[in-house]
Amino acid sequence: MNLALSLGVAILFGAGIRLMLGRDLVRIAAGTLLISNAANLFLMSAGTAEGLAPAQGPTNSDPLVQTLVLTSLVITFGFTALLFSILQAIYRAWKTLDTREIERRGRGG
Amino acid sequence: MIFLPFAIGWIAAVVLFALDGTRRWVGWLALVAILGMFGAAVALLVQVADGQEPAIVVGGWPAGLGIRLRADWLGVGFAVPVLGIIAALLCIENLRGGLRTRIGPALTVLISLGLTGVFLTGDVFNFYVFFELSMGSAFAITALASRGRHVRVAATFMVANIFGSVLFLIGVGGLYHATGSLDMPIVSARLGADPAGTPLLVASLLLAAFLLKLGIFPFHFWVPPVYSETRAPAAALLAGALANIGSYGLLRFGGEVMPDALRTGRVVLLAIGAATILVGSVLAISRQPVAEILAYSSVAQNGYILLALGMGGYAGFAAAYVYAIVNSIAKALLFSTTGARGPLVGGAFLVGAMSTAGLPPALGFVGKLALFRAAWSEREVWLVAWIVAGALLAFFYMFQAFQQRFWMVEEHERSSRSVRVGLGVFALAALALGVWPEPLLGTGSRIALLLAGGQP
Amino acid sequence: MSLLVQGMARLLFLPSIVVAIAFCVKGSTGEGDGFSGGLVAGLAVALVLLGFGPHEARRILPLRYAAAVAGVGFLIVVGTAVLPAILGAPPLQNRPPTGAQAVRLGAIGVNTALIFNTGIGALVAGGVSLVLARASNGSGRRR
Numbered sequence: 001m002n003l004a005l006s007l008g009v010a011i012l013f014g015a016g017i018r019l020m021l022g023r024d025l026v027r028i029a030a031g032t033l034l035i036s037n038a039a040n041l042f043l044m045s046a047g048t049a050e051g052l053a054p055a056q057g058p059t060n061s062d063p064l065v066q067t068l069v070l071t072s073l074v075i076t077f078g079f080t081a082l083l084f085s086i087l088q089a090i091y092r093a094w095k096t097l098d099t100r101e102i103e104r105r106g107r108g109g
Numbered sequence: 110m111i112f113l114p115f116a117i118g119w120i121a122a123v124v125l126f127a128l129d130g131t132r133r134w135v136g137w138l139a140l141v142a143i144l145g146m147f148g149a150a151v152a153l154l155v156q157v158a159d160g161q162e163p164a165i166v167v168g169g170w171p172a173g174l175g176i177r178l179r180a181d182w183l184g185v186g187f188a189v190p191v192l193g194i195i196a197a198l199l200c201i202e203n204l205r206g207g208l209r210t211r212i213g214p215a216l217t218v219l220i221s222l223g224l225t226g227v228f229l230t231g232d233v234f235n236f237y238v239f240f241e242l243s244m245g246s247a248f249a250i251t252a253l254a255s256r257g258r259h260v261r262v263a264a265t266f267m268v269a270n271i272f273g274s275v276l277f278l279i280g281v282g283g284l285y286h287a288t289g290s291l292d293m294p295i296v297s298a299r300l301g302a303d304p305a306g307t308p309l310l311v312a313s314l315l316l317a318a319f320l321l322k323l324g325i326f327p328f329h330f331w332v333p334p335v336y337s338e339t340r341a342p343a344a345a346l347l348a349g350a351l352a353n354i355g356s357y358g359l360l361r362f363g364g365e366v367m368p369d370a371l372r373t374g375r376v377v378l379l380a381i382g383a384a385t386i387l388v389g390s391v392l393a394i395s396r397q398p399v400a401e402i403l404a405y406s407s408v409a410q411n412g413y414i415l416l417a418l419g420m421g422g423y424a425g426f427a428a429a430y431v432y433a434i435v436n437s438i439a440k441a442l443l444f445s446t447t448g449a450r451g452p453l454v455g456g457a458f459l460v461g462a463m464s465t466a467g468l469p470p471a472l473g474f475v476g477k478l479a480l481f482r483a484a485w486s487e488r489e490v491w492l493v494a495w496i497v498a499g500a501l502l503a504f505f506y507m508f509q510a511f512q513q514r515f516w517m518v519e520e521h522e523r524s525s526r527s528v529r530v531g532l533g534v535f536a537l538a539a540l541a542l543g544v545w546p547e548p549l550l551g552t553g554s555r556i557a558l559l560l561a562g563g564q565p
Numbered sequence: 566m567s568l569l570v571q572g573m574a575r576l577l578f579l580p581s582i583v584v585a586i587a588f589c590v591k592g593s594t595g596e597g598d599g600f601s602g603g604l605v606a607g608l609a610v611a612l613v614l615l616g617f618g619p620h621e622a623r624r625i626l627p628l629r630y631a632a633a634v635a636g637v638g639f640l641i642v643v644g645t646a647v648l649p650a651i652l653g654a655p656p657l658q659n660r661p662p663t664g665a666q667a668v669r670l671g672a673i674g675v676n677t678a679l680i681f682n683t684g685i686g687a688l689v690a691g692g693v694s695l696v697l698a699r700a701s702n703g704s705g706r707r708r
Contacts, residue, residue, distance in 0.1 A: 020272075025264065032271045039275045043282040065285065068234050072278060074600055074689075075241045079271060081696050082245065086252050086263045088700070093258045102261055112650045119643045127636055 005045040012038035025090065025097040029083050036076040044069045111163040111178050111229065114149040114188075117142055118222035125215035136203040139214030143199060143221050147192040150225070154185040164231070177231035177292060182555040183365075183430075187357045188228040190434050194349045194441045195221050197535050201445050202342040204527040210253045219246040220350065227354055233281055233291045233366075237274075240354050244270055247351050251335065254343035262338045269331035273321035280314035283307065297366045312370030315362050323355030325415060326385040329408045333392075336404035341447040344400065348407050349441025356414055356433035363418060364426055364560035371421060378419030383495055385412025390502035394509065402510045403443050406465055409499065410436045413476075416492070417483055424483035427557035428476075431549055435476035438539050439464035446532060453529040455515045457536035462511055464539065466504035472543035479553065567616070574616030581609035589686035590679065599682035603638075603689025610694045619701040628698040635691025641684030645677055 012034050019031030047065025087097065094102050121142030128135045156163050157180055164179035166172050180188075199217055223243030230236050248270070252263035285291060287307045288299035300308045317328075324332035336344050363371040371378075389409025396402045414436070417429035443461035446454050464473030477500060484492040542549065588602030614622045622628065 020268070028264075028268060032268055032275075035275050036271065036278075039278040039282070042279055043285070046282050046285045064291075068285075070598065070600060071234075071238060075238070075245075079241075079245060079248070079267070082248055082252075083264065083267050083271075085696070085700065086248075086260065086267065089252065089260045090264060093260055106258075106261075116647045116650055119647055123636075123640050123643050126639065 005041065009038050009042045009045070012041060023099050025087055025099060028099070029080070029087060032083065033076070033080050036079070037073075040069050040072050040076065043072060110149070111153060111165050111180050113152070114146040114192075114225045114229075115178075115222065117145040117149060118218060118225065121145075121218050122215055122222060125218055126212065128215075130211045130214045131209045133203070133206070136199070136214050139218050140196060140199050140203060142218050143192065143196045146221055146225060147189070147196055150185060150188040150192050153180040153229075154189050156180065157182055157185050172292070176235045178229050179231045180229055182552060182559050183357070183360060184228045186430060186552045186556050187353055187434075188225055191224055191228070191350050191353050191437065192221060194437055195224075195346070197538075198342065198345050198349060198441055198445060201528065201531040201535065204525070204531045205342070205449070213250065213253065216246045216250050216253075217346070219243075220250070220346065224350060224354070228357060231293050233284055233293060233296060235291075236358075236361075237277060237281055240358075241274060243351060243354065244274070247347060250343050250346065251339050254340040255338055256340075259338040262335045265331050266335045269321060269328075273318045273328075276314050276321070277318035280311050280318060283311040283314065287311065293361075293366055297368075300367060301369065308367055308370050309373060312362075312367045312374065315358075315367075316374070319355045319358045319362075320381070320415075322358070323352055323411045323414070324408050325355075325411050326381060326388050326408070329385065329389065332408050333401055333404040336407060336444075337398055337400035341444055341449075344403075344447070345441050345444035348403075348444050349437045352407070352411065352440075353433060353437055355411070356429070359414070359418055360426065360429060360433075360556070360560065368560075371418070375419050375421060378415050379492075382412045382415030382417075382419055385409060385415065386495065386499040387412075390499055390506065393506040394502070396506075397513075399510050399514050400444075400447055402506055402513075403440070403447075406503065406506065407436075407440055409503065410440070410465065413480060413496070413499070416496070417480055420483045420487055420492070422483075422486075423554075423557045424479075424486045425557075426560045427550075427553040428479040428483040430556050431479045431553045432476040434549060435464065435472045438542070439471075439473055442532075442535055442539055445535065449528055449532060451529045453533040453536075455511075457532040458511060458514065460536040460539055462507035464543070466507050467500045468504070470540065470543050472539050472546070475543060475546040475549065479550070570612070571616040574612045578609050578613055581605055581612075585609070585686065585690065589682045599685030600689055602682070602686040603691075604693065606686070606690035607693025607697070610690075611697055614697055614701055619698075622701075623698075626694075628694060631691050631694035631698055633691070635688050635695060638684045638687030638689070638691055641680060642688060645681040645684060649677075 016031045016034030016036075016038060019027045019034065022028060022031070044065060047062035047069075090102075091097055094105070096102065121139065125135065125139055125142070128138070130136065130139075153163060162179060162181055164172075164177060166175040166177050168175050195217065199214075220243050223239050223241075223246065226239030227236060227243065230239060248263065248267050251266050252260060255263055281291075284296055284300075288296045290296055290299065321328040336348060339347070386409050389405050389407075389412060393402050393405035393409065396405065410432075414429050414433050417425050417432055419425070420428070439461045442457060443465070446458045446461070460471055463471035464476075467473045467477035477496065480496055481493065484496060585602040585606035588605060589599050610622075610626065610628075613626060617625065
């Protein structure tokens with residue numbers, strides 16, 4: 001688990017959380033995409049580590065982990081697509097994608 | 110033939126996606142498929158009760174290398190009731206005919222498939238994939254079931270659960286970093302041999318993920334809006350079937366894969382469970398729409414499961430399992446009655462309400478009793494007192510809900526007879542289980558033996 | 566700018582499809598995999614949608630068959646997974662097993678993994694195209 005990968009995961013995760021704390025639904029969705037990918041990157045880094053993982057011949061990277069990350073990426077992709085279609089539906093219903101606005105109106109504004 | 114429920118599920122999913130779910134017969138076809146899966150699960154239960162442990166490695170790879178599917182008491186103990194609940198819910202929904210969408214039936218089958226996979230897989234990452242399959246289908250159903258302005262809860266639901274999934278994935282990554290394997294027994298063995306603090310860290314991540322999914326304090330914020338603003342069938346599915354991913358996950362990962370971490374975290378679990386019961390029950394009182402009361406009640410009831418897990422040991426695990434199943438059935442019943450009218454509906458609600466409050470002869474009494482036994486064996490007075498207090502609060506808000514729903518409003522139109530009969534049958538089944546709880550309790554003790562290593 | 570994208574779409578579409586098919590087919594032995602193949606095909610569709618706008622794109626590409634393509638892919642995938650189970654072997658087993666002789670189509674060995682990868686490619690390509698087609702339904706300016 002080298003420094004570059006750790007840094008990458010940390011930056012992605014931090015940026016994603018920062019976005020998720022925002023007002024705009026699109027930003028929140030983008031934030032979830034970023035943190036999902038941060039998790040995927042972390043998972044992939046497990047394939048480059050030394051530890052109790054069995055040695056896979058002369059190379060250092062573990063092909064199993066790449067398969068895991070691929071599956072995880074597919075899942076992330078599907079969910080992101082679904083989330084954005086839900087956002088489209090929300091826009092059609094509320095005419096805005098601002099969470100504070102939606103909450104205000106929902107409370108009877 | 111452990112693959113049988115999966116085969117039925119996958120084939121049914123392909124067929125159902127090609128058909129148009131707005132036709133009545135497609136919904137019934139989905140029910141046939143789910144009943145088939147239920148039957149296969151029961152067959153597996155019979156095999157497990159016989160002492161076998163059916164297992165298979167996908168692709169024919171050697172065990173430890175490939176993905177292992179295995180049926181043990183914990184797996185079939187969850188699979189059989191949950192598939193039964195989904196079948197009952199789908200049946201009632203077909204009778205009611207309210208939620209007619211093109212892919213509704215197909216999505217319900219996918220949820221069943223995902224849940225079966227969650228319960229029957231022996232591979233940590235495969236667990237993740239199957240539970241994402243269930244959650245994805247659940248997101249879609251929730252979005253379809255919240256028409257108009259209520260669709261915003263679908264986004265809340267998704268974002269909260271995706272965050273939980275991310276935590277879980279990081280935990281899985283941590284498990285692989287630490288042990289180099291994904292097979293549950295192997296992970297468990299290797300973690301036991303590793304004295305460093307990694308297991309605790311990973312366990313905390315997994316715990317946080319499951320707490321988020323179950324909707325336990327302090328991660329319960331998404332449950333009330335989602336459960337109350339989605340239409341009845343979807344809410345029933347969420348509360349009655351999907352919440353079990355969290356309960357099963359806690360039992361499997363806490364009990365089998367990382368038992369040391371569970372023991373270390375006892376106090377935390379007890380504290381969180383107690384807080385959840387308090388917050389959920391108090392907030393449930395004097396809410397207006399019945400669905401909101403039910404939502405907060407779900408939060409509170411899940412707290413009991415955490416309490417049982419915190420107690421741990423033989424009695425604790427058995428109580429956690431029994432309570433999880435009992436609660437799922439009761440909540441499924443309660444949420445299904447939302448929107449239905451008529452005398453039998455009131456009876457069904459009453460059964461569910463009594464179960465939540467823990468009154469005999471309803472099912473919930475059995476659950477509360479198991480909890481009492483566990484707490485008593487711990488000799489912790491405050492635990493017993495807390496459980497009693499929680500039960501009193503539950504009685505109070507359920508009574509309020511019943512009043513609001515059935516006494517204050519003059520109801521002129523009734524739901525169709527078939528819906529009322531369906532609900533009545535469901536309620537009767539729940540009642541029967543309350544009067545004859547032996548199968549449930551027996552399974553619970555087997556599971557406890559499995560997890561606690563045979564020390565009553 | 567849009568003219569540039571349109572030009573690129575014209576140029577890149579067919580080669581992208583070829584690459585996608587190559588990924589699906591090379592899946593079991595070389596780089597590539599059903600999912601990447603499907604994704605590349607989906608990206609090609611996205612490029613055409615961006616370059617030509619939804620209206621024109623629908624005239625050029627048979628987007629209404631996206632759901633059917635995905636369905637066929639799904640069928641192939643489930644069939645490959647379930648068929649061995651019906652025949653008594655563990656599900657998703659690779660036939661012919663490693664080491665045995667395989668039917669050859671030119672340089673490619675045909676085995677169930679190849680079929681599986683093609684199924685996944687179709688499923689993903691169809692699925693992505695479906696999502697893109699539905700999302701672009703009401704948008705886009707008339708030229």
